[in-house]
Amino acid sequence: MTAAPLGEHAALVENLYGRGLLDETWRAVWHAVPRAPFIPRQAWRQGTTACEPLMTEDERLGLVHSDEPVVIQVDDGAPDGPGVATSSNSQPSMVARMLRLLLVESGHRVLEIGTASGYVAALLCRRVGDSRVYSVEIDPGLAHHATAVLRAAGYRPNLACGDGAGGWPDQAPFDRVLVTCALRTVPHRLVRQLVLGGVLVAPLARDFWSGAVIQLTADGNGGAAGRFQGGASYMPMRSHRPPALKQVDTTTCRTAAARLDPRALLTLGFALYAGTRLPRVRMVHADRADGAQVWLQDEDGCAATAVTGEDAYEYGVRSLWQEVERVHEEYLALGSLEARDFGVTVTARGQQVWLHHPERIIEPAPVHGPAA
Structure with missing residues (x-):
C-alpha cells in the first residue's frame, strides 16, 4: 500500500x-x-x-x-x-x-x-x-x-x-x-x-x-x-444495534399545539437528559431553511412529529410530543446543563445515568396518553 x-x-x-x-x-x-x-x-x-x-x-x-x-x-x-x-x-x-x-x-x-x-x-x-x-x-x-x-x-x-x-x-x-x-x-x-x-x-x-x-x-x-x-x-x-421499530398507525393522527421550537431539542445536554427520562424513544431530525423537523417514535409504534412554526402531530396511544415538552421544561428548570453535568455508573445490576453526582439518579418519566 x-x-x-x-x-x-x-x-x-x-x-x-x-x-x-x-x-x-x-x-x-x-x-x-x-x-x-x-x-x-x-x-x-x-x-x-x-x-x-x-x-x-x-x-x-x-x-x-x-x-x-x-x-x-x-x-x-x-x-x-x-x-x-x-x-x-x-x-x-x-x-x-x-x-x-x-x-x-x-x-x-x-x-x-x-x-x-x-x-x-x-x-x-x-x-x-x-x-x-x-x-x-x-x-x-x-x-x-x-x-x-x-x-x-x-x-x-x-x-x-x-x-x-x-x-x-x-x-x-x-x-x-x-x-x-x-x-x-x-x-x-x-x-x-x-x-x-x-x-x-x-x-x-x-x-x-x-x-x-x-x-x-x-x-x-x-x-x-x-x-x-x-x-x-x-x-x-x-x-448493540437498535431493534427495528414497529410500523406507525397513521390513522390515529391528532394535532397537538406545539409550544416548543423543535430546534430547542437538538442539544447534547437535552439528548442525555431526555434519553434517560424517555427510554426507548428515538428522535431523528432534519434541518430546514426555516428551522428543523423532528420525528419521535417509541418501540410500540407511537410517534410524534413537529416542524418549526407549525403544530405537532401525534400517533398512537401515547402523547409523545406533550411528553417531550414536559421533559424539556424539567430540563430548563435544572439550569444550563452540559454533557459533563451527566454521568454513568455501571455495576452488575446494570447502568444508571445521573446528574451532577452518582447519588442523583435520573429516573424514567411516566408515560402519558392523549388529553381527553
Missing part, C-alpha cells in the same frame, strides 16, 4: 496538535504512524443516505489526509447492499480525543474493542509497546485485513476475532479499555476486566439525536463510574 506523503500526513498531525488534541508524546506517536497504509484500496466516503465509493487514488488519499472518517466496509461486507457504513477508520480528531481521555501511560496494558483498519492499534503499539496491546474485531474479513497491515507496518499486537462485548477475559485485567464502536449500555464484563483505577472510554448510542463519549473509572469492586465528555458519532457494536 502507498504510504502518505510526509508533508500531508505531518500537516494533519500538526493540525491536531495545534488544536490541543495531542500532547507532545502523542504528537510523536502520530507522526510515526501514517494513516494511509491502514486504509484498504476499496473505501468509501460517508454520504447523506449511502456511502460514496472512492474511485481514484487521489480521492482516497485526499480523504485519508483530511480530518474526516474513511468508511472501510459497507453492509457488513455483503455484496449488492444499500451501501450502509458498517466499519470505518474514524475521524482523526475524534480518535485523538478518545486517546486523550484514555489517559494512557507507559507500561499500561490496553484492550481495544473494534480493531477495524488496525490504525488505532498501531498508535497504541507505538505508545505502550506491541505486547501490551490487545485488540478484538468481530468481522473476520476486517480482522484479516488488520492483521496483515499491522504486520506489514512492523507491529505485532495481540489480536483476536470475536465479539468484543465480552472483552478478553483470559488476558485480563487491563489498565485501559478503549471501545471504538457505539454501545447502548456498557457491558459489565468490560468493567470487570479493569484494574482498580482503570479507565474505560467508549461512545454510547443515544436514541435522542446524538451519541456521546463516556469516561469511566473502575472502583475495584466490579463497578465503574464517570462523566460524559462530549458528543461522538460511531457505528454501533453489532450486538
